[in-house]
Amino acid sequence: xxxxxxxxxxxxxxxxxxxxxxxxxxxxxxxxxxxxxxxxxxxxxxxxxxxxxxxxxxxxxxxxxxxxxxxxxxxxxxxxxxxxxxxxxxxxxxxxxxxxxxxxxxxxxxxxxxxxxxxxxxxxxxxxxxxxxxxxxxxxxxxxxxxxxxxxxxxxxxxxxxxxxxxxxxxxxxxxxxxxxxxxxxxxxxxxxxxxxxxxxxxxxxxxxxxxxxxxxxxxxxxxxxxxxxxxxxxxxxxxxxxxxxxxxxxxxxxxxxxxxxxxxxxxxxxxxxxxxxxxxxxxxxxxxxxxxxxxxxxxxxxxxxxxxxxxxxxxxxxxxxxxxxxxxxxxxxxxxxxxxxxxxxxxxxxxxxxxxxxxxxxxxxxxxxxxxxxxxxxxxxxxxxxxxxxxxxxxxxxxxxxxxxxxxxxxxxxxxxxxxxxxxxxxxxxxxxxxxxxxxxxxxxxxxxxxxxxxxxxxxxxxxxxxxxxxxxxxxxxxxxxxxxxxxxxxxxxxxxxxxxxxxxxxxxxxxxxxxxxxxxxxxxxxxxxxxxxxxxxxxxxxxxxxxxxxxxxxxxxxxxxxxxxxxxxxxxxxxxxxxxxxxxxxxxxxxxxxx
Amino acid sequence: xxxxxxxxxxxxxxxxxxxxxxxxxxxxxxxxxxxxxxxxxxxxxxxxxxxxxxxxxxxxxxxxxxxxxxxxxxxxxxxxxxxxxxxxxxxxxxxxxxxxxxxxxxxxxxxxxxxxxxx
Ligand SMILES: Cc1cc2nc3c(=O)[nH]c(=O)nc-3n(C[C@H](O)[C@H](O)[C@H](O)COP(=O)(O)O)c2cc1C
Ligand code: SF4
Ligand code: SF4
Ligand code: SF4
Ligand code: FES
Numbered sequence: 268x269x270x271x272x273x274x275x276x277x278x279x280x281x282x283x284x285x286x287x288x289x290x291x292x293x294x295x296x297x298x299x300x301x302x303x304x305x306x307x308x309x310x311x312x313x314x315x316x317x318x319x320x321x322x323x324x325x326x327x328x329x330x331x332x333x334x335x336x337x338x339x340x341x342x343x344x345x346x347x348x349x350x351x352x353x354x355x356x357x358x359x360x361x362x363x364x365x366x367x368x369x370x371x372x373x374x375x376x377x378x379x380x381x382x383x384x385x386x387x388x389x390x391x392x393x394x395x396x397x398x399x400x401x402x403x404x405x406x407x408x409x410x411x412x413x414x415x416x417x418x419x420x421x422x423x424x425x426x427x428x429x430x431x432x433x434x435x436x437x438x439x440x441x442x443x444x445x446x447x448x449x450x451x452x453x454x455x456x457x458x459x460x461x462x463x464x465x466x467x468x469x470x471x472x473x474x475x476x477x478x479x480x481x482x483x484x485x486x487x488x489x490x491x492x493x494x495x496x497x498x499x500x501x502x503x504x505x506x507x508x509x510x511x512x513x514x515x516x517x518x519x520x521x522x523x524x525x526x527x528x529x530x531x532x533x534x535x536x537x538x539x540x541x542x543x544x545x546x547x548x549x550x551x552x553x554x555x556x557x558x559x560x561x562x563x564x565x566x567x568x569x570x571x572x573x574x575x576x577x578x579x580x581x582x583x584x585x586x587x588x589x590x591x592x593x594x595x596x597x598x599x600x601x602x603x604x605x606x607x608x609x610x611x612x613x614x615x616x617x618x619x620x621x622x623x624x625x626x627x628x629x630x631x632x633x634x635x636x637x638x639x640x641x642x643x644x645x646x647x648x649x650x651x652x653x654x655x656x657x658x659x660x661x662x663x664x665x666x667x668x669x670x671x672x673x674x675x676x677x678x679x680x681x682x683x684x685x686x687x688x689x690x691x692x693x694x695x696x697x698x699x700x701x702x703x704x705x706x707x708x709x710x711x712x713x714x715x716x717x718x719x720x721x722x723x724x725x726x727x728x729x730x731x732x733x734x735x736x737x738x739x740x741x742x743x744x745x746x747x748x749x750x751x752x753x754x755x756x757x758x759x760x761x762x763x764x765x766x767x768x769x770x771x772x773x774x775x776x777x778x779x780x781x782x783x784x785x786x787x788x789x790x791x792x793x794x795x796x797x798x799x800x801x802x803x804x805x806x807x808x809x810x811x812x813x814x815x816x817x818x819x820x821x822x823x824x825x826x827x828x829x830x831x832x833x834x835x836x837x838x839x840x841x842x843x844x845x846x847x848x849x850x851x852x853x854x855x856x857x858x859x860x861x862x863x864x
Numbered sequence: 865x866x867x868x869x870x871x872x873x874x875x876x877x878x879x880x881x882x883x884x885x886x887x888x889x890x891x892x893x894x895x896x897x898x899x900x901x902x903x904x905x906x907x908x909x910x911x912x913x914x915x916x917x918x919x920x921x922x923x924x925x926x927x928x929x930x931x932x933x934x935x936x937x938x939x940x941x942x943x944x945x946x947x948x949x950x951x952x953x954x955x956x957x958x959x960x961x962x963x964x965x966x967x968x969x970x971x972x973x974x975x976x977x978x979x980x981x982x983x
Contacts, residue, residue: 270881270918272910272927307914329884329892329926353897353929392885402871403878404886411868525865532868 271309273350274328276391280315280477281470281509282631283322287339288312291323294342299350308350314478316391318378319631321361326391331373335361378629381648383610383618386434386471386594387634390478395513398520401481407526409597413489414534417600419449422493426596428604430616435461435552435589436667436693436769438615438682441596447576448494448586456496457585458487459561460593462503462510463545463552466665467716468696471620472590474632476503476510479594480517484527484540486588486596491538494586499540502557504547514542549666549720553768554587556722567722568768589694591620611637615681623649625698626656638679641671645699656701660784664693666713666720667773669780670706689780691773705802706785707792711739713777721770728771731762735778744805747793752782804848807863813838815860822852822861880923889947890924891970896941898932904939905958912959913942916966925970938981944969953981 277283277292295310316324321335327345332355334345341359348354355370364376373379384390393400401407413422427442448456460483464472476483487499503511518540521527529537543561545551551566558580560566579585595617599607608616615637621644624630628650635644641661645651652658660670663680669690671678678684685691700709714736723729735758738751759775766772782789791797798806811822811831816838823831823839830846833839841852853861866874895901895910910929917925935941938955942962945951952975954965961979968974 270914272884272914272929274882274884276885307911329928351897352899352902352931353895354931393882399874399878400882402875403882405875407871408875411871415868524871530865532871533865 269306269309271307272329273308275308275310275350276313276326276328277310278314278316278322278324278391279312279509280319280322280390280474281507282315282319283324284509286323288323290339291325291337291342294339295346298342298346302346302351304346304350311394312396313393314390314395315474315632317382317387317632317634318361318629320629321631324361326373330355330370332370333361333364333373333376334359378631378633378648378650381639381643382634383636384634385598385607385618386475386482386591386620387478387632388598389482390474393479395478395480396516398481398517398524401479405601406481406597407485409600410485410488410492410526411532413492413600414532414536419493419495422489422600423449425600425604426493429599429607430604430611430614431592431595431599431607432615432682433589434591434595434619434692434694436664436691438692441588441592444576444586444588445490445493447574448496448584451577451584453584455498455581455583456494457580457583458490458494458496458499459558459580459585459587460487460499460501461552461554461557461587461589462501462507463547463557464504464507464590464694465547465549465552465720466667466694466696467713468624468665468698469622469694471622471632471695473507473510475590475594476507477513480510480513481521482594482597483514483590484517484521486593487540488527488531488538489596489600490586490588490593492536494584496584496586497537497539499538500543500561500580501540502543502545502551502561505544506547511542511544518542548722549716550722550768550770553770556768557587558585567724568770570767591695612679612681612684614683619680619692619695621695621697623697623699625662626652626701626704627699628653637681640677640679642676644680644697645676649699652699652701656703659700659702659704660706661700662690662698662709662713662777663696664691664776665696666716667691667769667776668693669776670700670709670784672784674784689776689783691776703800703802705743705798705800706781706788707739707742707798708800708802710777710781711736711743714739714774717770717774721774725765725767725771727762727765728767728774731758731766732771732774734758735762735775739778742789742792743798743803745792745796745803747789747796749793751793752786752789756782801863807848808843809841809846809848809850809853809861809863811839811841812860812862815858817858817860819857822856825851825855827851883924884926890926891947892926892928892945893966893970894928894930894943894945896932896939896943897929898936898939900932900936901939901941906940908959909940909942909957909962912962913966916963917970920966920971922966922970946973949973954979955981 299305325334431441432438555569556566575585620634660672718732721728818836828847830842940957942954
């Protein structure tokens with residue numbers, strides 16, 4: 268490999284890729300050549316840096332200059348100024364990465380400062396399509412260590428003592444899962460990786476697969492060694508084409524180096540991995556459904572027991588782990604259980620990746636130690652809420668989770684605290700809401716998702732969630748009735764208790780959680796026919812202000828429902844019974860005299 | 865199939881080529897690349913630093929560049945930062961002079977005082 272004095276890392280994560288980062292990379296290559304720099308400076312395409320809101324993102328080393336929102340036409344200036352003349356182009360730097368005249372090191376940039384990157388350690392740092400770069404940053408060292416210096420009990424013991432818990436939702440201790448499967452005797456066992464990632468808002472698994480695919484392969488091989496499996500499957504959704512491509516390349520390179528396949532590193536251990544593409548049904552992320560889908564059957568959940576550790580894929584002992592869970596494994600083997608368990612809270616060790624979305628300035632991916640508070644995530648890392656609006660709640664755990672209200676913003680986030688608050692960790696989607704979000708509407712949104720994704724196998728989930736959704740829709744339309752809240756609560760209880768799989772069992776959570784903290788909003792919808800956040804269209808009234816209306820009549824001319832009347836030069840009036848809440852009048856009034864409330 | 869030793873070799877070799885992406889604590893050699901520097905031959909100096917560092921298999925060295933340092937009559941200018949040592953500024957550099965700096969200062973830590981600012 269050649270030595271280059273400067274490395275241009277162009278983010279080709281899904282976010283940046285969709286905003287022309289490939290063209291940016293190509294422009295760099297072209298400009299470097301035109302300036303005779305192609306032997307000094309190299310362009311690398313990486314996975315997500317985390318700050319997707321600022322994409323396309325480019326980092327230039329050795330200065331670690333963080334360029335954000337780069338356009339293809341900006342490339343010329345970066346090459347001729349920064350790379351040719353050594354003058355960083357201040358205009359294009361992420362504003363929080365400069366401190367007067369000084370370029371801040373990346374770990375001093377507020378977005379990265381409180382983060383600890385274990386699962387995301389290589390994302391944005393290596394070229395994920397080059398196995399040598401992964402190896403350079405200690406890749407396949409953990410596998411070597413496990414195969415040559417440890418036996419399977421020691422590997423399992425290390426994972427157990429580290430306290431690593433599943434990052435796919437339920438938080439089950441990973442070492443215990445491996446131990447169960449290791450203890451079952453059978454001639455064939457399997458390791459599966461759950462890369463289905465169905466939670467709305469979550470994209471950490473995709474980012475790991477795109478940015479550091481070998482980390483998952485290496486961890487699966489270690490898991491195979493630990494439980495005595497020789498075959499692994501990665502179940503990845505077909506909607507993740509970049510992830511699929513990079514996994515395919517990574518598997519090919521690992522086989523070529525003999526890091527997958529027969530007699531790995533000459534140790535006598537055999538392990539290979541195949542990809543299985545999922546069609547993107549949410550329920551296929553559930554472990555039993557996922558295994559049925561890999562077997563080529565319809566992805567529907569089956570009752571447990573028998574547990575997969577005993578009778579899983581093809582009726583053989585199987586472990587299934589989430590992508591992010593696996594992305595922690597190699598570092599734990601390399602650095603030890605104590606290193607990992609020194610981070611986090613008493614019962615939740617290590618770090619967790621969150622996908623920040625909703626009303627937040629820095630949407631993107633962040634990895635923080637367990638026990639970080641919502642306030643730190645939103646304000647210190649996420650840069651706060653746009654336009655300085657107040658924090659109302661954060662939704663975690665996707666359709667299986669609930670909301671963290673403002674009163675609980677300082678609770679350290681870990682598995683148990685989130686459950687105690689009536690939410691859950693889930694896969695780590697984190698949707699921030701300000702005072703313009705209607706909590707009834709949010710639960711309607713998640714329930715709508717569940718109803719769509721229910722596989723229909725069991726009645727409570729198939730019928731019960733539909734009933735709940737009907738009630739919520741009615742409430743949002745201003746047709747809520749006394750007793751609706753009680754009906755929702757009793758339906759929720761019975762669905763939770765009787766649904767077959769996790770999808771149905773957790774479906775009522777968003778409703779129960781919003782009822783717990785924002786019951787008054789439900790009551791306002793039902794009793795007063797008002798939406799306090801001003802979201803539910805049917806409950807809003809368009810009103811014309813006495814002071815501002817000039818009586819021009821433009822609104823009346825444009826109203827499709829002929830709901831507005833008045834005399835020229837006098838205040839016009841909206842007939843609420845006729846108004847269909849289309850909002851046309853408000854957008855047409857030249858004097859901003861119409862408001863909705 | 866790679867052996868464990870071969871893997872180790874790939875690791876070392878590749879790490880040397882991509883370590884600029886990690887926090888760096890070793891030696892930094894910085895070439896001033898303002899318009900005046902480039903005019904005085906800073907690019908040839910830069911290229912020869914890269915070549916000599918590669919030829920001599922020097923590890924733990926990062927080559928960087930900076931803008932004009934304000935001493936235009938002394939260009940090309942090269943600065944060397946080594947941990948535990950004050951910054952050393954070399955002036956009126958040529959590819960030949962700079963090769964000596966790489967071999968003496970970067971490799972062995974010995975300042976080549978006849979090329980420094982004050983001599
Ligand atoms: C309806 C449903 C959907 C799920 N979707 C996912 C998913 O997309 N990704 C995932 O890793 N786990 C998902 N899970 C959790 C998995 O069933 C399983 O617990 C997890 O993959 C185990 O890995 P872990 O122990 O490493 O977390 C889902 C569970 C349910 C009930
Ligand atoms: S709970 Fe819902 S998704 Fe799960 S098996 Fe029953 S119907 Fe299917
Ligand atoms: S358009 Fe505005 S100003 Fe004109 S009559 Fe309607 S409300 Fe009044
Ligand atoms: S919201 Fe639409 S229907 Fe209602 S008054 Fe305005 S223009 Fe007419
Ligand atoms: S996709 Fe580029 S920073 Fe996330």
